[in-house]
Amino acid sequence: MSTIKSPEVFGALASRSPGQGAASSLEERAQERREELGVAVDVRPPLPTPESVRGPWVWIDGVAVEPSEARVSVFDRGFLYGDSVFETLRTYDGRAFALAEHLERLARSARLVHIELPVPQDQLRQEVEAAVASAVSRPGVGECYVRLMLTRGIGALGLDPGSAVQPLRVMIVAPLTPPPPEAYTQGIGVITFATQRVGDATPAAGAKVGNYLVAVLAMREAREHAAAEALIVDSAGQVVEGATSNVFVVREGVLLTPSEREGILPGITRRTILEVARELGVEVRFETVAREALSRCEEVFVSSSIREILPVVRIDGAPVGAGAPGPLTLRLLEAFRKRVRAPRAGQEPG
Numbered sequence: 001m002s003t004i005k006s007p008e009v010f011g012a013l014a015s016r017s018p019g020q021g022a023a024s025s026l027e028e029r030a031q032e033r034r035e036e037l038g039v040a041v042d043v044r045p046p047l048p049t050p051e052s053v054r055g056p057w058v059w060i061d062g063v064a065v066e067p068s069e070a071r072v073s074v075f076d077r078g079f080l081y082g083d084s085v086f087e088t089l090r091t092y093d094g095r096a097f098a099l100a101e102h103l104e105r106l107a108r109s110a111r112l113v114h115i116e117l118p119v120p121q122d123q124l125r126q127e128v129e130a131a132v133a134s135a136v137s138r139p140g141v142g143e144c145y146v147r148l149m150l151t152r153g154i155g156a157l158g159l160d161p162g163s164a165v166q167p168l169r170v171m172i173v174a175p176l177t178p179p180p181p182e183a184y185t186q187g188i189g190v191i192t193f194a195t196q197r198v199g200d201a202t203p204a205a206g207a208k209v210g211n212y213l214v215a216v217l218a219m220r221e222a223r224e225h226a227a228a229e230a231l232i233v234d235s236a237g238q239v240v241e242g243a244t245s246n247v248f249v250v251r252e253g254v255l256l257t258p259s260e261r262e263g264i265l266p267g268i269t270r271r272t273i274l275e276v277a278r279e280l281g282v283e284v285r286f287e288t289v290a291r292e293a294l295s296r297c298e299e300v301f302v303s304s305s306i307r308e309i310l311p312v313v314r315i316d317g318a319p320v321g322a323g324a325p326g327p328l329t330l331r332l333l334e335a336f337r338k339r340v341r342a343p344r345a346g347q348e349p350g
């Protein structure tokens, strides 16, 4: 039995976040694994639940509704088939970070699955900005989490999308709870998960579609192993991304990340990290790493809007490098945090 004290699991959520931690056999197994590993801290950020989203923080087709009154038809194809696209973003200093890029990516995902934007992108931007401004103006609210969804809308039962003519837009804004500081200082554990992603081998590869079944199964498996993320391994044995993150490794001092040609989600955090890495003079190459080669990497980290840069210190139970967050990862994290808080070109300081 290991005596590692690292925050590499999800576990014990029942006391932290209503609706996320109902006792279940999966929860119990994750807890047992935590105890085996001697892991003290839970690194899963408590994500918004129906109970934690308070006030009129849900918008349906641009209209604010009480979360308890927020309803979508059972005939909506987002519900029936995951026939939808979405974005998850966050605020820094009370402003939606990289909103233009997120809306561009939403529009690209929508194009790839042939969902028409129900309103112009600029109107979506104004709606997100107004929703965020209203949320952060409330007493006690710091940074916010924003989820923006577009479904193909209501249609006849059956797969043919032709009868759905009015896409639906839903926005949920909630107070942001990032991962605990230990997740950054001590790192996280991950598993590898061999699979094909939903969009692989379709023209919609790389779209952020509502059907996250593969990622859900990968996260379930991660949880069974008290890990905080799953690295997706494709049919060629290459690590392409995380279940809900992009992946980076450091090998012989070079920063490697899979190219967009691998059908990954072109992460906005990934893009920012690449900019920051270039500014720091770090050599970057767009390459995948084989599952077997992970053990030869000095550092590994995953990135996403909500989690920023999370150092990976354990993969499938084996330590990465020295088993602690690596120096380049920490340098990038520091530079990334400076960058996202700096006033951006064309924006008034917040």
Ligand SMILES: Cc1ncc(COP(=O)(O)O)c(C=O)c1O
Residues within 6 Å of the ligand: 088, 241, 242, 243, 244, 245, 246, 264, 265, 266, 267, 268, 269, 270, 303, 304, 305, 306
């Ligand atoms: C599959 C996948 N890859 C990467 C990311 C990271 O993207 P971003 O940095 O834009 O949040 C996500 C985020 O949810 C994701 O689901």
